[in-house]
Amino acid sequence: MMGTSVLNHSHHLLPSKDIQQSLDLSLKQKEQECLCLLKKCKSLEEFKQVHVQILKLGLFWDSFCSSSLLSTCALSDWSSMDYACSIFQQLDEPTTFHFNTMIKGYVNNMNFESALNLYADMFQREVEPDNFTYPVVLKACARLAAIEEGMQIHGHVFKLGLEDDLFVQNSLINMYGKCGDIELSCAVFRRMEEKSVASWSAVISAHARVGLWRECLMLFEDMSREGCWRAEESILVSVVSACTHLGALHLGRCAHGALLRNITELNVAVRTSLVDMYVKCGSLQKGLCLFQNMTKRNQLSYSVIISGLGLHGHGRQALRIFSEMVEEGLEPDDVIYVGVLSACSHSGLVEEGLDIFNRMKNEYGIKPTMQHYGCVVDLMGRAGLLEEAFELVKSMPIKANDIIWRSILSACKIHDNLKLGEVAAENLFRSSSHNPSDYLVLSNMYARAQQWENVAKIRTKMFEDGFVQTPGYSLVEVKRKVYQFVSQDKSNCKSGKIYEMIHQMEWQLRFEGYMADTSQVMLDVDEEEKRERLKGHSQKLAIAFALIHTSQGSAIRITRNLRMCTDCHTYTKLISMIYEREITVRDRNRFHRFKDGNCSCRDYW
DNA sequence: GTAGGGTTAG
Numbered sequence: 001m002m003g004t005s006v007l008n009h010s011h012h013l014l015p016s017k018d019i020q021q022s023l024d025l026s027l028k029q030k031e032q033e034c035l036c037l038l039k040k041c042k043s044l045e046e047f048k049q050v051h052v053q054i055l056k057l058g059l060f061w062d063s064f065c066s067s068s069l070l071s072t073c074a075l076s077d078w079s080s081m082d083y084a085c086s087i088f089q090q091l092d093e094p095t096t097f098h099f100n101t102m103i104k105g106y107v108n109n110m111n112f113e114s115a116l117n118l119y120a121d122m123f124q125r126e127v128e129p130d131n132f133t134y135p136v137v138l139k140a141c142a143r144l145a146a147i148e149e150g151m152q153i154h155g156h157v158f159k160l161g162l163e164d165d166l167f168v169q170n171s172l173i174n175m176y177g178k179c180g181d182i183e184l185s186c187a188v189f190r191r192m193e194e195k196s197v198a199s200w201s202a203v204i205s206a207h208a209r210v211g212l213w214r215e216c217l218m219l220f221e222d223m224s225r226e227g228c229w230r231a232e233e234s235i236l237v238s239v240v241s242a243c244t245h246l247g248a249l250h251l252g253r254c255a256h257g258a259l260l261r262n263i264t265e266l267n268v269a270v271r272t273s274l275v276d277m278y279v280k281c282g283s284l285q286k287g288l289c290l291f292q293n294m295t296k297r298n299q300l301s302y303s304v305i306i307s308g309l310g311l312h313g314h315g316r317q318a319l320r321i322f323s324e325m326v327e328e329g330l331e332p333d334d335v336i337y338v339g340v341l342s343a344c345s346h347s348g349l350v351e352e353g354l355d356i357f358n359r360m361k362n363e364y365g366i367k368p369t370m371q372h373y374g375c376v377v378d379l380m381g382r383a384g385l386l387e388e389a390f391e392l393v394k395s396m397p398i399k400a401n402d403i404i405w406r407s408i409l410s411a412c413k414i415h416d417n418l419k420l421g422e423v424a425a426e427n428l429f430r431s432s433s434h435n436p437s438d439y440l441v442l443s444n445m446y447a448r449a450q451q452w453e454n455v456a457k458i459r460t461k462m463f464e465d466g467f468v469q470t471p472g473y474s475l476v477e478v479k480r481k482v483y484q485f486v487s488q489d490k491s492n493c494k495s496g497k498i499y500e501m502i503h504q505m506e507w508q509l510r511f512e513g514y515m516a517d518t519s520q521v522m523l524d525v526d527e528e529e530k531r532e533r534l535k536g537h538s539q540k541l542a543i544a545f546a547l548i549h550t551s552q553g554s555a556i557r558i559t560r561n562l563r564m565c566t567d568c569h570t571y572t573k574l575i576s577m578i579y580e581r582e583i584t585v586r587d588r589n590r591f592h593r594f595k596d597g598n599c600s601c602r603d604y605w
Numbered sequence: 606g607t608a609g610g611g612t613t614a615g
Contacts, residue, residue: 075608136609301614306615
């Protein structure tokens with residue numbers, strides 16, 4: 001009774017405008033309360049309760065309230081896109097913000113197709129995207145590697161005049177980079193007037209992605225020079241990765257230092273990439289040391305150390321670490337088995353390798369890939385189990401590639417099995433990638449068997465088939481810079497000095513009884529020309545350059561894209577003795593450590 | 606009044 005009379009009383013006193021205001025005020029308060037509740041939601045269930053309350057109060061039709069509702073549902077860590085979608089569909093006129101929220105929600109939940117579909121929907125419903133829409137939509141394109149859509153969206157960006165937005169530009173660089181179109185990625189980057197660290201990060205990782213490692217380092221240098229420098233983990237990891245591929249130990253060390261100075265706690269990924277860098281740059285000890293100091297390790301960490309030990313010819317140790325890994329309860333995957341098997345093949349651990357291969361198939365149920373077969377065929381072939389290797393190739397469920405046939409061929413050469421060698425060569429000649437060394441190996445085998453007619457036949461066939469030789473190069477790091485040399489290189493500004501040095505080296509080598517081995521020069525030219533050609537092999541140029549520009553007694557490290565020819569191998573052994581230098585060469589296959597006239601591969605590679 | 610970019614390794 002009391003309540004009614006008070007209400008009547010106040011109704012009588014207050015003008016109606018004020019009532020409306022006080023009602024609005026209480027509604028505002030309720031709205032505030034609901035928004036507070038939304039922020040506190042920890043699960044979809046809690047969220048649904050608040051949703052019901054908002055519907056009851058009729059607040060849903062307020063654009064701000066529905067925005068908050070939607071973004072809570074779509075973007076929190078318990079987000080449910082299904083539920084968000086049902087809310088979204090109830091909106092009469094979804095705004096740009098609503099669309100942005102939904103697209104972002106889909107992207108967060110890795111549903112990139114739906115994100116792009118919704119973006120297309122925006123156009124149909126004539127809702128104009130804004131500068132917040134594009135970073136998200138472009139991310140979806142990047143993850144889907146959908147360059148066609150990406151380019152179309154780039155067009156929309158221009159049409160809406162958003163091409164100068166820093167965030168949109170960074171997303172474009174990233175999108176093109178992830179789609180593998182390095183040129184468009186660079187084009188966006190270059191026309192930017194102001195660049196942020198994220199811009200550099202995006203363009204550097206775009207280059208890392210397609211393996212343009214030297215460009216990666218050059219961009220990193222540009223970035224430091226332009227003063228847009230913040231030691232960021234992601235950028236430094238790209239740099240470390242570039243160093244790994246280029247064999248640039250010194251630069252890699254600098255990046256490691258920068259990481260230690262700027263990042264308090266290095267995560268597993270960073271540590272693993274550092275281990276990989278040290279090992280693949282020839283510093284096995286440092287890599288091992290870092291690996292042993294890792295408190296947390298995963299499959300990838302084990303993978304890099306196992307294959308690294310294999311590359312350096314430490315098969316037994318690789319196997320020890322492999323069993324440590326299994327003991328730790330980490331399940332080996334197919335890539336690790338490639339590392340383990342190749343470690344066995346590099347160290348001639350036949351029984352162990354075959355045992356592991358069988359256990360991999362039978363106990364762990366991993367289906368062997370071409371790479372596994374390649375390792376095992378190599379392992380058997382080197383050990384002289386040629387028939388067995390050949391049987392394995394025949395029984396494989398996949399068609400052998402040329403790597404496998406090449407490994408059979410080289411095993412046949414080592415163990416003098418001309419018959420099988422012919423079969424392997426036959427298969428190689430039939431494949432599309434013509435490699436001159438295949439012709440050479442077979443013709444040498446014929447020569448050994450004194451079948452001169454066949455030698456001539458192979459030589460003719462070689463020129464008829466018109467093989468294409470992959471251009472070889474050698475990389476060497478001098479004073480924190482990586483220099484690249486190609487065969488017969490005259491491009492380096494100091495090349496006059498290099499050829500002078502080559503001349504001097506030759507002169508000293510002759511005292512040691514060096515004779516150029518022209519048997520692997522696959523050119524139809526006379527002996528003198530062949531000797532000239534050998535002198536200009538990229539590895540020799542790189543060694544000469546390093547001898548000139550590094551201090552006496554310091555080690556030289558070279559990285560090559562191809563395997564070494566026998567002449568370069570002999571040559572480097574002698575140079576290591578004459579100049580008293582340790583020379584480490586990482587070729588396509590493994591490491592060679594030259595010291596005092598010997599090589600760690602014991603001339604077997 | 607609500608929100609955005611680059612995140613790496615075998």
